[in-house]
Amino acid sequence: MSTNDPTTLYNFANGTDSAAVLHLRFQGRSRDIALDVLSLTASSADDQVRHAVAQFVDVAVTDFNHTVVERHANGNLTLRPEAVFG
Amino acid sequence: MTRVMKEKKIAPSSIDPLALINRIASEESRALAQTFVAPVVRGKQVSVQVEGIAYTMSVKERNFEGWAVLKAVNPKNATVCGAATLDQIRKYFDLLPRFRLIMLDQFEQRLWSLQANTADARAQISGPVPLYLAQRPNRFETVCARFDGASFWYECVDRRRDPSVARALRDALHANIAPDQLRVPNAVPQEKLAYRMLWLQKFPDMRGRFSSTPQTDLQRVESALNHAGAHLEGMWNEGADQVLVRYVVDGHSHTSRIRVSDLTVVSAGICLSGLDQDFDLASLVGVMRESGYADEY
Numbered sequence: 514m515s516t517n518d519p520t521t522l523y524n525f526a527n528g529t530d531s532a533a534v535l536h537l538r539f540q541g542r543s544r545d546i547a548l549d550v551l552s553l554t555a556s557s558a559d560d561q562v563r564h565a566v567a568q569f570v571d572v573a574v575t576d577f578n579h580t581v582v583e584r585h586a587n588g589n590l591t592l593r594p595e596a597v598f599g
Numbered sequence: 600m601t602r603v604m605k606e607k608k609i610a611p612s613s614i615d616p617l618a619l620i621n622r623i624a625s626e627e628s629r630a631l632a633q634t635f636v637a638p639v640v641r642g643k644q645v646s647v648q649v650e651g652i653a654y655t656m657s658v659k660e661r662n663f664e665g666w667a668v669l670k671a672v673n674p675k676n677a678t679v680c681g682a683a684t685l686d687q688i689r690k691y692f693d694l695l696p697r698f699r700l701i702m703l704d705q706f707e708q709r710l711w712s713l714q715a716n717t718a719d720a721r722a723q724i725s726g727p728v729p730l731y732l733a734q735r736p737n738r739f740e741t742v743c744a745r746f747d748g749a750s751f752w753y754e755c756v757d758r759r760r761d762p763s764v765a766r767a768l769r770d771a772l773h774a775n776i777a778p779d780q781l782r783v784p785n786a787v788p789q790e791k792l793a794y795r796m797l798w799l800q801k802f803p804d805m806r807g808r809f810s811s812t813p814q815t816d817l818q819r820v821e822s823a824l825n826h827a828g829a830h831l832e833g834m835w836n837e838g839a840d841q842v843l844v845r846y847v848v849d850g851h852s853h854t855s856r857i858r859v860s861d862l863t864v865v866s867a868g869i870c871l872s873g874l875d876q877d878f879d880l881a882s883l884v885g886v887m888r889e890s891g892y893a894d895e896y
Binding site for chain 2: 517518519520522523524525526527534536538541543545581583585586587589591593594596597598599
């Protein structure tokens with residue numbers, strides 16, 4: 514794939530020339546972590562995602578008990594607190 | 600229980616495999632004797648589904664490209680009988696969903712485009728897609744295309760889109776205006792993204808500017824929304840480190856108040872039991888999806 518192919522240009526233009534990322538929202542703070550860094554893929558199981566992130570941010574995996582793993586069409590993931598509606 | 604088991608045993612033996620094969624063979628030969636309409640792209644096979652059976656065939660006329668009436672020579676090869684009429688093409692299009700695409704440029708002898716509405720849930724597309732059999736559309740032009748599940752086929756220029764926007768973007772690119780200096784009224788975020796792509800194609804040395812974390816507040820907000828497949832409609836400064844963000848999730852419009860310094864939600868626009876600040880803009884997109892709530896603000 515050349516550096517002038519449309520997908521490469523798209524990634525540069527989006528400022529995301531790296532692979533898919535996981536967006537973490539946890540205890541009022543946010544951060545983006547490349548899935549490669551977490552050794553995850555878009556199809557990793559929810560528990561795998563929680564384990565990998567817990568290890569990465571150095572907290573107990575039980576701290577992520579009340580979280581939701583979301584999978585987006587673009588390959589990104591989001592790990593966020595459960596929402597309470599109403 | 601016994602009865603059920605008996606039925607299960609009897610059911611397979613009631614199908615005569617030879618009769619089934621003969622029926623499929625006769626349907627196949629009948630179907631393949633007919634002509635069919637299909638788009639033909641040089642170097643690609645054509646796919647056709649007849650009587651519920653899908654065939655992928657090579658076209659004998661290797662240099663033909665366009666809408667063709669074809670006839671199968673055998674289940675793996677087809678020959679062009681002639682060009683399809685406009686009426687035949689229209690009937691073909693009527694079977695497929697329509698999408699709006701923003702034209703980019705030709706790369707490796709194919710025209711590429713971006714989906715104009717990223718919130719369209721009918722196809723899970725992110726990033727550029729090739730557009731086939733296009734009638735020389737201009738860069739940044741919005742066109743209508745039909746999607747057959749694998750490829751986008753050019754239909755026509757989108758007459759609903761103001762052509763002056765595409766023209767202004769082409770003029771700006773010709774004048775080498777950097778994306779962060781671009782001022783084109785009514786240009787939507789996907790058109791600006793297309794502009795950024797073609798500008799980076801023109802100025803490859805400038806790619807470093809975009810490979811790091813976005814700098815402006817607008818880019819940070821856009822990036823947070825794009826992470827989860829939403830897109831920005833508008834953003835208004837509310838003072839005191841707050842902005843009002845209007846955005847689209849799966850075709851539904853929402854408005855939320857955000858702290859601009861870290862994109863923490865100040866007020867989601869729906870009731871989250873006072874826990875709005877648990878979320879930031881990127882994570883709020885999924886919350887909106889989960890709520891199924893469409894803000895009419």
